[in-house]
Amino acid sequence: MASWLLQSISLLAALISVFIIRIVSAVINCRRNRRKAVGIFHPYTNDGGGGERVLWCAVKAIQEESPDLDCVIYTGDHDASPQSLSSRSIDRFGVKLINPPKVVHLYKRKWVEETMYPRFTMIGQSIGSVYLSWEALCKFTPLYYFDTSGYAFTYPVARMFGCKVICYTHYPTISLDMLSRVHTRKSIYNNDDIIAKSWIYGIVGSCTHLAMVNSSWTGSHIQKIWGISDRVKRVYPPCDTSGLQVLPLERSMSPPKIISVSQFRPEKAHPLQLEAFAVVLQNLDVDLPSPKFHFVGSCRNEADERRLQHLKDLARELKVESDVEFHKNVTYSELVQLLGGAFAGIHSMTDEHFGICVVEYMASGAIPIAHNSAGPMMDIVLPEGGKQTGYLAQDVQEYADAILKILRMPESERLEMAAAARKRALRFSEQRFFEDFKDAIRPIFFHSR
Missing domain, CATH: 3.40.50.2000 (Glycogen Phosphorylase B;)
Known part of the structure; x- marks a missing residue:
């Protein structure tokens, strides 16, 4: 028994030695x-x-x-x-x-x-x-x-x-x-x-x-x-500030369009955005036009595809599906066109490291409503020349309130904020x-x- 055990240990040690030698040899050859x-x-x-x-x-x-x-x-x-x-x-x-x-x-x-x-x-x-x-x-x-x-x-x-x-x-x-x-x-x-x-x-x-x-x-x-x-x-x-900076700040509000640009991943918190939009529609002033919400993003795999389908199902449950559109894997030119028609851009990821989409909103003339944490809070949605460049929010009600503020804003005030945001976006250019x-x-x- 002892002899068999010693032989097994010796064989295992030999195999490990051969494995290590091959690894070292491969590394040396590659170096x-x-x-x-x-x-x-x-x-x-x-x-x-x-x-x-x-x-x-x-x-x-x-x-x-x-x-x-x-x-x-x-x-x-x-x-x-x-x-x-x-x-x-x-x-x-x-x-x-x-x-x-x-x-x-x-x-x-x-x-x-x-x-x-x-x-x-x-x-x-x-x-x-x-x-x-x-x-x-x-x-x-x-x-x-x-x-x-x-x-x-x-x-x-x-x-x-x-x-x-x-x-x-x-x-x-x-x-x-x-x-x-x-x-x-x-x-x-x-x-x-x-x-x-x-x-x-x-x-x-x-x-x-x-x-x-x-x-x-x-x-x-x-x-x-x-x-x-x-x-x-x-x-x-x-951030593509050069291609987006040329978009006109004046844009049609018939109907007013909101945009959300991000991959369809769980941390992007898309359901929160849909819920906030539903609150907006429920509290919309009678003299304001009903906004449309455009989700723009990419799917990496089947899990992302399932998340996208879940969002579509949630829109139906919230009874907002007629006011929501989903755009999957769009081209760059299509993205520019969608950004150029939006009056506001939504971002809702907690602890977003930076937030490129937030800068794209600002450069394109869409007023950002971003999560009040990390990159958007520390680097991006900050005053420019003493003027406000957007809004920060954390929950459904705060997002809904921000959207309603922009909808109710006089056109001159909206243009002033959008201009300040566009100027700040230059800090993050390509x-x-x-x-x-x-x-x-x-x-x-x-x-x-």
Whole structure:
């Protein structure tokens, strides 16, 4: 018995040794064959949200700043090609790349899908991202590894492959607000494994050489949790203020149109918007025209499709379906047209890291009504030249009240507020992003080649 046990242990040790040797050998080989390129880890290149806009603007900025570096996109979208991605960046976001990016297809993306982990979702997705990044870096090892999707657990892997690690963090996976809510037993999305992951998140995040953050709120949390204050740079995300600034502030109020632009995800709190709209219709002054509500967003997967259908069902339950329209996966030109016809734009996500859609509302002339937290509160919906630029709200009644205030507002007052909001939106332009982004990456690129 003892002899059998010793033989089994010896065999297991030998297998582990062979496995470790193969891993080390693979890493060494990849490190030796690193390419003169920036590998951009963005598994979902068709999500249609603000994160994808950052991706394409970042690619363009890198191409302008370092034309000798190839831009390679790691994507799990198997139909993606250099030509289709280049066309998509123009059609959906109006961003014209200098050259089509190269593409590395990933076939392990299912391991970062939330549906794979009914429990301990965040930990499961984090471990899955390690596996996915291993596939990416074994297929193509660049000089610079750039994560634009928030997969911090991939950073130690990229360091192991000898890459300089850069990230653009839209939203800290673990925030101080989350930890506070867990301690006070308040419920939030996927909070059952928050505590277990928080300290690990700080360790892996500290592996980045440069962390660009999209807002004051995100920057504060990243500095404290990752402990890398000297490597954090705030770079506001690129908002299409140039294309929207030319829209006329005067617009038809027959009927008045409200717009909501965001992906159909649970944290965007679309049901709250519908409920507020129902309250507006119930309390509408008899001399005011009845408004129409336009939901504009993208669906990443079947879960998003189900959420969209739930919203349509909720509109029927609230008896507002005749005044609500849903627009799925619209083109950039269609989005501009819809924004140009809206008198107000609604945003309702709690602790939205930044809020690109809020800036788009302001630039287009739609007065924003945003959630009173994080990015919209700290960076965006602030006075400009001493004049109010929009409204902040937290619950159904506050949103309804804000909508009614704008509906009841004299046209001259509405135009004055819309003009102030448009002026503030210039602080978050694509041009400002390009300038700040290049300033941030320049020391990393030129000191490591």
